[in-house]
């Protein structure tokens with residue numbers, strides 16, 4: 001390369017040598033060319049014209065320099081490609097003898113030829129590049145189509161599997177993920193193989209070069225220089241294939257709405273994304289479908305059988321929820337049963353049970369009382385570790401016959417009391433320690449009220465009743481009441497004839513009177529133990545204790561002390577200082593301080609236990625009465641007392657019982673009338689009619705009792721629980737209440753307390769003044785217990801004249817009614833030669849193909865029998881009906 005100075009100095013002479021052209025060359029030939037690069041940078045390049053010297057052998061044989069015009073010799077200074085053709089042409093056409101004009105002309109031609117050659121070369125270059133670009137685009141398109149085809153095939157396969165299996169989505173997903181990974185890897189491999197290490201710059205460069213070539217073609221020198229400076233043509237890059245959907249996903253990658261949403265595309269894309277967690281419902285559905293598939297029953301949904309917990313009443317909505325059935329389905333089933341119910345309507349358990357069965361579910365009936373289940377401990381617990389327990393004795397008798405005196409006398413025999421010297425306090429019950437080492441628990445319950453109250457609550461705490469009868473007074477009204485109560489409770493009686501120390505005492509008379517009440521003492525050949533005692537003189541007490549122990553032995557009284565305690569409240573009170581206190585008789589197990597318990601509607605935790613001497617004890621075993629402190633409320637006498645495992649359970653049971661008692665109080669309003677009792681008897685739940693009779697005089701009482709007893713039959717009988725003279729008192733009502741007895745008042749009235757109690761407890765007292773009315777009422781009550789009599793009533797005869805075979809009906813007898821009438825649905829007997837060969841029912845009774853109710857004598861009819869077809873012409877049919885006749889005593 002030379003400097004611009006040289007260029008200037010060398011160009012001027014050349015120009016002057018051209019005779020016809022006295023102008024300077026265009027600046028572009030000697031000026032600067034602007035070069036643009038792909039990345040936007042541009043550069044100015046100075047173009048210099050270099051004069052080349054050419055020598056040719058002249059005509060003289062000497063080498064002479066061929067002088068050419070400046071422009072003809074122009075060429076790129078830096079080009080590495082010499083233009084050979086013009087050079088080749090030049091020698092052939094150079095002649096020394098050419099004129100300047102000819103030479104210039106020739107040079108012009110040569111120049112034109114060279115330019116044409118150069119243009120052709122440029123065009124060929126552009127064409128080659130265009131083809132390469134076209135091929136690259138085609139290859140890119142093919143690769144994209146191929147991958148798209150593969151992806152679509154896999155997607156279709158996956159979708160097909162999804163639709164086929166409907167439930168093995170996960171599997172499909174896994175397959176899809178694997179396929180996608182494989183596709184990704186294959187794609188990567190392919191890219192690596194196709195692209196090599198070349199960057200993806202090809203398209204831009206090609207375009208730039210193409211643009212440049214198009215604009216620069218006319219300027220051959222500039223184009224050549226630009227081509228040389230612009231860089232080499234690199235190997236075409238293979239385009240990187242990006243599937244459309246993936247591209248779309250990449251664009252929507254930030255779209256949070258689609259985040260976590262599993263699509264086939266996403267599954268196919270591969271498992272690079274976050275790990276999805278299946279929902280619980282999805283897992284359930286999958287299991288369900290898997291189950292269906294296992295059963296080979298893919299199209300039929302498997303019925304899920306549920307155990308439906310069924311309370312006493314339930315709403316339609318709740319029932320449908322528990323069965324997981326639609327409410328409309330439940331309503332439909334109810335309609336089939338003839339029950340028109342809305343979704344919010346409550347239906348009873350029996351109706352609900354039918355619906356549940358119809359819908360193929362199982363039933364678990366429960367009641368609110370289930371809350372008490374297990375409260376009394378496991379059954380069988382009582383059978384182990386049984387040890388004898390002291391008997392529990394109640395002393396009963398008429399007023400002033402000496403009950404309290406006798407109890408005091410017995411208590412004085414307590415050896416422990418004597419030793420301790422403590423002050424005995426009244427707690428309603430106490431245990432006496434005998435010299436023999438035995439113990440007896442006495443309930444100190446004045447009158448019968450507490451006794452009956454307890455029995456009313458189902459509490460049978462008394463093992464033995466000691467009936468105190470004053471030897472000088474004999475059997476009195478309350479004595480009889482006591483006897484009746486004891487009998488009703490099925491508790492053995494020991495008779496203690498008291499006050500034998502009195503001079504006018506007559507024990508034998510007492511024994512005689514006892515016979516009237518079916519109490520036969522041992523002296524008279526019976527099994528009732530009878531001891532003559534004197535509370536005042538303290539005689540016969542040891543014999544009485546012996547008799548009690550003997551009776552207890554016969555009863556085999558045993559209990560398991562190694563279990564949680566169960567007992568009964570003997571009495572309770574609200575103490576100002578100590579709160580609610582209950583005297584509890586422990587019947588099973590051992591009650592300890594700290595135990596949590598339920599008693600009646602109350603609950604609590606044992607804070608302290610006190611015995612009858614006011615001493616604190618840590619525990620109380622079977623048959624031991626103790627005072628319990630720590631109750632939340634005051635229970636009733638006769639309430640149970642049960643130790644439970646937790647306070648929550650205790651509170652739950654107490655709450656349930658409170659609710660139950662309130663409901664019972666409401667229900668009691670419609671109970672207890674004689675009519676209802678009769679209805680109950682008619683249900684067949686009773687074969688005995690318990691009666692309490694009160695009369696104005698002894699004679700009428702006996703007359704009524706005898707009349708009623710006479711009505712007893714083998715099927716039903718009257719049981720007179722109690723009969724007496726005088727007004728109806730509270731004791732009569734409580735007895736009637738606990739036994740469900742009918743109260744007969746003959747010429748007497750109930751006292752105000754009894755009236756109030758009867759009203760409260762809804763006990764019906766029947767008032768009479770004529771004995772026959774009493775007998776009639778009781779008879780009708782008893783008749784209600786009798787089964788109605790079934791009686792056969794003959795209706796008519798028919799003669800079989802012809803026998804037809806009728807499709808779907810079988811053999812039909814064409815008959816003539818010879819006597820009486822024949823009714824549809826009547827019973828029939830088939831007689832052949834006056835011998836009964838079949839006894840059954842009539843299936844059809846027709847006249848001229850029409851079903852009729854009745855056919856009278858002298859008419860023909862068609863008859864067929866229920867489950868019988870052996871009929872012949874000449875047989876006789878005897879028709880009859882069964883009548884039910886109410887029986888009377």
Ligand SMILES: Nc1nc2c(ncn2[C@@H]2O[C@H](COP(=O)(O)OP(=O)(O)OP(=O)(O)O)[C@@H](O)[C@H]2O)c(=O)[nH]1
Nearest residue numbers: 399400401402403404405498499502534535536537
């Ligand atoms: N002579 C004699 N009198 C007795 C005997 N037992 C009790 N008495 C007297 O009979 C009366 C009534 O005795 P209580 O022990 O109060 O009779 P109760 O049956 O408890 O009487 P209530 O509590 O009213 O039912 C008292 O005056 C006693 O002194 C006895 O064995 N001999």
